[in-house]
Amino acid sequence: MGLFDKIRAGLSRTRQSLTRELLAALGKGRLTEDVLESLEEKLLAADIGIETAQAILEGVRKRARGGDVTPDQLLEWLAEEAKGLLPELPPASTLARHGSKPYVILFVGVNGAGKTTSVAKIAHRLVAEGNKVLLAACDTFRAGAIAQLETWAERAGVEIVRHQDGSDAAAVAFDAYAAAKARGHDVLLIDTAGRLHTKDNLMEELRKLVRVLRKHDPALPHETLLVIDGNTGQNALPQFRGFGSVTDLTGLIITKLDGTAKGGALLTLSREFGAPVRWIGVGEGLDDLIPFDREAFARGLFSAG
Numbered sequence: 001m002g003l004f005d006k007i008r009a010g011l012s013r014t015r016q017s018l019t020r021e022l023l024a025a026l027g028k029g030r031l032t033e034d035v036l037e038s039l040e041e042k043l044l045a046a047d048i049g050i051e052t053a054q055a056i057l058e059g060v061r062k063r064a065r066g067g068d069v070t071p072d073q074l075l076e077w078l079a080e081e082a083k084g085l086l087p088e089l090p091p092a093s094t095l096a097r098h099g100s101k102p103y104v105i106l107f108v109g110v111n112g113a114g115k116t117t118s119v120a121k122i123a124h125r126l127v128a129e130g131n132k133v134l135l136a137a138c139d140t141f142r143a144g145a146i147a148q149l150e151t152w153a154e155r156a157g158v159e160i161v162r163h164q165d166g167s168d169a170a171a172v173a174f175d176a177y178a179a180a181k182a183r184g185h186d187v188l189l190i191d192t193a194g195r196l197h198t199k200d201n202l203m204e205e206l207r208k209l210v211r212v213l214r215k216h217d218p219a220l221p222h223e224t225l226l227v228i229d230g231n232t233g234q235n236a237l238p239q240f241r242g243f244g245s246v247t248d249l250t251g252l253i254i255t256k257l258d259g260t261a262k263g264g265a266l267l268t269l270s271r272e273f274g275a276p277v278r279w280i281g282v283g284e285g286l287d288d289l290i291p292f293d294r295e296a297f298a299r300g301l302f303s304a305g
């Protein structure tokens with residue numbers, strides 16, 4: 001499956017309910033104020049935020065110039081407007097070629113968001129692109145977390161640096177960086193424990209990890225990705241603020257889009273959070289993480305079928 005087909009398949013739940021509702025709201029194809037209002041309701045129901053929905057519809061209103069619109073035309077316009085709201089980025093999969101070796105990516109997020117799986121999926125992809133990848137098992141908190149990452153490392157065919165359960169996560173990160181440097185790894189991916197952004201002591205632990213890592217190099221980590229469960233929708237805003245107060249978030253990973261009809265929230269997250277979506281998760285397998293592509297995403301959200 002190509003990138004576009006995968007994104008389309010991953011978004012099918014959101015798209016199918018959204019498209020059906022939008023076309024029902026369009027009725028006879030006249031874009032009256034009433035129809036626009038009910039289109040707005042449908043966008044909001046897909047968890048697209050109010051400002052984002054209004055911006056999209058304002059674009060559609062201008063394009064329609066008071067005339068009629070066919071269902072296909074409406075979807076096309078919606079897709080184009082949605083795409084225009086998303087930042088244009090270089091593809092995420094080239095992220096390891098930025099000249100820093102090892103290139104370090106830290107994964108953070110609340111419990112069960114999909115951090116460990118995303119680490120494995122990105123490792124898998126980077127290996128396929130010819131990179132030597134190392135994983136740091138910095139979730140020393142949850143029982144079984146290290147073993148879980150080891151299993152994924154085996155599947156992805158990469159090495160891992162680990163200490164014992166309950167050990168200091170910052171020390172693992174420090175050692176992993178030294179190991180990556182010494183052994184010539186291109187990329188170091190750091191898995192961390194799930195934590196609630198409201199728990200001060202846990203957030204302090206994360207702050208410490210970053211501080212200790214920076215003893216190697218103040219530019220570390222090169223990226224910090226906040227992993228968000230797609231089912232959280234727009235409610236992810238407090239998570240973004242909480243984690244963002246501890247470390248500069250460079251991007252988002254939205255997981256589990258395959259299981260939610262709230263995929264529209266991604267438009268708002270990307271636009272209003274000020275950190276771009278870099279990857280989206282559309283399944284549990286190693287191949288089910290896709291670099292975010294605004295064109296494919298917008299069309300995957302707004303198209304028939």
Ligand SMILES: Nc1nc2c(ncn2[C@@H]2O[C@H](COP(=O)(O)OP(=O)(O)OP(=O)(O)O)[C@@H](O)[C@H]2O)c(=O)[nH]1
Pocket residue numbers: 109110111112113114115116117118139142145192193194195227255256257258259280281282283284288
């Ligand atoms: N369907 C689907 N499931 C996913 C996706 N990403 C992760 N999962 C599942 O979500 C569950 C939690 O994933 P983990 O990667 O363990 O999450 P985590 O953030 O590391 O969890 P903690 O370490 O406990 O905080 C697992 O059952 C994954 O298989 C996705 O994109 N789609």
Ligand SMILES: [Mg+2]
Pocket residue numbers: 115116117139145191192193194
């Ligand atoms: Mg985990």
